[in-house]
Structure formats: structure tokens, C-alpha cells
Amino acid sequence: MAFCTEFAGLRPSPADVRVVTSDGSAISAHSSVLAAASPVLEQMIMHARDADCTVRILGTSSGAVVAFLRFLYSHPRKTDDAAAEEEDAHGAALLALAHAYRVPWLKRRAEEAAAARLTADRAVDAAKLAALCDAPRLRMACARLAGKDLDARKERWVRERASQHVYRQLSDAMALLDRVYTQGSSCAGDGRELEEEAEASPRDDSSVRRGVDQLVRHLAACGRARNPACPRCRRAVQLLRLHAALCDRADEPCRVPLCSNLKAKMQEEGVDKTWRLLVKKVTRARVMSTLSNREVPEIVKRSWAKYSSRRTARLR
Ligand SMILES: [Zn+2]
Ligand SMILES: [Zn+2]
Structure with a gap:
């Protein structure tokens, strides 16, 4: 089990939440940051029963969860190379997490990033994600791309x-x-x-x-x-x-x-x-x-006529 202390030193107060991911990795974080960023995480922290306040963020990779927490610790408008790399690597997961944990600014940002990076081979998956996460901009981008592809x-x-x-x-x-x-x-x-x-x-x-x-x-x-x-x-x-x-x-x-x-x-x-x-x-x-131009043999013609008449009778 991996243990990540990346976020523990980012605040003067000690880390008081343990975020556990699908592969069992644990990440130390601050309840004040998570609760302020996401009402869903706030509820999970309030209802955590164990002594070290464990919150489970499951259904995606540990890397995506770390990227998600990194965005929650950063300023909403912060844009740098590292943020762009995170969006490149975990764009779909970030959109799903921002939607599930109700972080509107991150959802908007992840949706824009996913729409900007959309390609024809990713369009079907992106359209499914847009429907699941109620992301209209991404859905529109998928529809536009599908139209262009059809043309x-x-x-x-x-x-x-x-x-x-x-x-x-x-x-x-x-x-x-x-x-x-x-x-x-x-x-x-x-x-x-x-x-x-x-x-x-x-x-x-x-x-x-x-x-x-x-x-x-x-x-x-x-x-x-x-x-x-x-x-x-x-x-x-x-x-x-x-x-x-x-x-x-x-x-x-x-x-x-x-x-x-x-x-x-x-x-x-x-x-x-x-x-x-x-x-x-x-x-x-x-x-x-x-x-x-080949002449169709008589037997083939007869069997086709028989098949067509039966099919027509069935459809009536
Ligand atoms: Zn000539
Ligand atoms: Zn010749």
C-alpha cells in the first residue's frame, strides 16, 4: 500500500484526513481544504467514523485522485504546465470526479480541457462521459466533431x-x-x-x-x-x-x-x-x-424468387 504525504506539508495545521483510493493507497490531506472545496467530501468527513478520518475516493486510479486533490489545493484559476499535464493525463477522470464530488469550477475546467483535446477516435467515449457527467459543452463538441467526420x-x-x-x-x-x-x-x-x-x-x-x-x-x-x-x-x-x-x-x-x-x-x-x-x-x-455481368444460374434465380415471395408474405 502506497502512502502519499504530498499534501500534509501544504498547510501549517497537521493533516487530519486519510484519503484511500481503489488500489489501497492512502493520501494524507486536510479536512478544511477538502470540505471547503466539495460539499460531498464535507459530508463524508463529517460522517467518517474511524479515528484517523478515512475518506474513500474509489472507481479511478490513484494518480487521478492525486491530481484531483492537487487541483482542490490550488487556486481555481491557476494555469501552468503542471496543471496542463494533469489535464492531459487524467482529463476524463478529473471531469468525472469534479462532477461526482460537486466541484463546479473544476468540472467546467475539465470539460473545457476535454473538449479542446477531443479527437475523432475519442469522440464516442467522450460523448458517453458527457452524458454521464451532464457536460453540455463537451456534448456539443462531440456533436460538432461527429458532423465534421461525417462530411x-x-x-x-x-x-x-x-x-x-x-x-x-x-x-x-x-x-x-x-x-x-x-x-x-x-x-x-x-x-x-x-x-x-x-x-x-x-x-x-x-x-x-x-x-x-x-x-x-x-x-x-x-x-x-x-x-x-x-x-x-x-x-x-x-x-x-x-x-x-x-x-x-x-x-x-x-x-x-x-x-x-x-x-x-x-x-x-x-x-x-x-x-x-x-x-x-x-x-x-x-x-x-x-x-x-455474369449470368445468374436458373436455380439461383428460382431460389431467390422463392425467398423473396416468402419474405413479402411474412411482412404482410
Ligand atoms: Zn499524336
Ligand atoms: Zn497483349
Whole structure:
């Protein structure tokens, strides 16, 4: 059992109260200070029956109780580094103790400190504490933080949706390139196959078809070797490079333009982290697209219809 005499020397009169904490530690203190600061402690001291006037402050750590008593001995407006450290270390416990032992000035101060130090990961616990301790300022701070967090989540969700759409379009463009160059005749570079394919595949996104068509047509007409600085040629080559990164055709040579050259170049020079991430995300979009376009087996359709009709009947 630890015995703390930190407060015994702070007054000329001898310490006449023994504060006992949850772990059995004892702290010597002055009844006049505790009674003046807290009406609850005053009642506990008045009703203490043992000779050394023992008061039990339980339910929190000894460190938090020492910090609480230190605040009761100090001036209510005193602010220094030590006080800020105590608030950092025992903020929630100080608020709970100030509420339970009815020390309004300390409760206000602890509430302000807790609100100022509030972070998203502590918000739920802080909201529970605010409800338990009837701390409206802290409750408001939690609500404001939750609102901000919700806005940030919404923004993130919108951004993610937008980028998913881009990956899906790139995946569609890769599928289109694959179909046109590998299922038809070899491409002469005038984009006619792309147009024909676009008409034959009404499920595809027409904007993707148009974009790929225009880029491949441009690449054939402009010629990257003649004009390496052309942004449209660069975009077309990036598209073909993405195809080369995803292309796993091993049984026969790939007929997509520059595929084998770009594959060899990537193997020789390597690729950076951003490119690897792009390839990974487009691959994932392709898998998701395949799964969503897959024909549902008849037996699954029938069991879903059965389940839905039973569920509807139960809800009526
Ligand atoms: Zn060009
Ligand atoms: Zn290929």
C-alpha cells in the first residue's frame, strides 16, 4: 500500500484526513481544504467514523485522485504546465470526479480541457462521459466533431466512387481493345474495327468506345515516332501500355499494337509504385465487372424468387 504525504506539508495545521483510493493507497490531506472545496467530501468527513478520518475516493486510479486533490489545493484559476499535464493525463477522470464530488469550477475546467483535446477516435467515449457527467459543452463538441467526420466520410465516398468509375472505364477500354485486335482481323490502324465493334456491342459504354477509337485512329495517323511530344499519342500509348501490363496471352502472339514491345520495355526498365497501383485497381475493376455481368444460374434465380415471395408474405 502506497502512502502519499504530498499534501500534509501544504498547510501549517497537521493533516487530519486519510484519503484511500481503489488500489489501497492512502493520501494524507486536510479536512478544511477538502470540505471547503466539495460539499460531498464535507459530508463524508463529517460522517467518517474511524479515528484517523478515512475518506474513500474509489472507481479511478490513484494518480487521478492525486491530481484531483492537487487541483482542490490550488487556486481555481491557476494555469501552468503542471496543471496542463494533469489535464492531459487524467482529463476524463478529473471531469468525472469534479462532477461526482460537486466541484463546479473544476468540472467546467475539465470539460473545457476535454473538449479542446477531443479527437475523432475519442469522440464516442467522450460523448458517453458527457452524458454521464451532464457536460453540455463537451456534448456539443462531440456533436460538432461527429458532423465534421461525417462530411469528411461523404467527401471520401464521393471521391472513391468517382475513381471507381474511372477504373471501370479503363477496364472497359481494355476489354474493347482486346476484342477488336484479337477477335477480328489485325488492325490496320484506321479504327474501322472499333466502330464496327461498338455497333455490335451495345452493352459497352459508348463514351469509352469513342475515346479508344479516336485515340487509336490518331496514333495511326499522327505517328508517335514522328511526334513524341503529342499528348494524344502519349495517351494512346499509355492505354496500350496498360493493356500490355494486363495482357497474359501466352499461347499465341498478342495482336494489340506495341503489346510485346511495351511488355519487354516494362520488364527491362521496371515500373513505379503508382503504375503498379493503377494496374491493380484496373484488374480489380475488371473482376468486379465480370462478376456483375455474369449470368445468374436458373436455380439461383428460382431460389431467390422463392425467398423473396416468402419474405413479402411474412411482412404482410
Ligand atoms: Zn499524336
Ligand atoms: Zn497483349
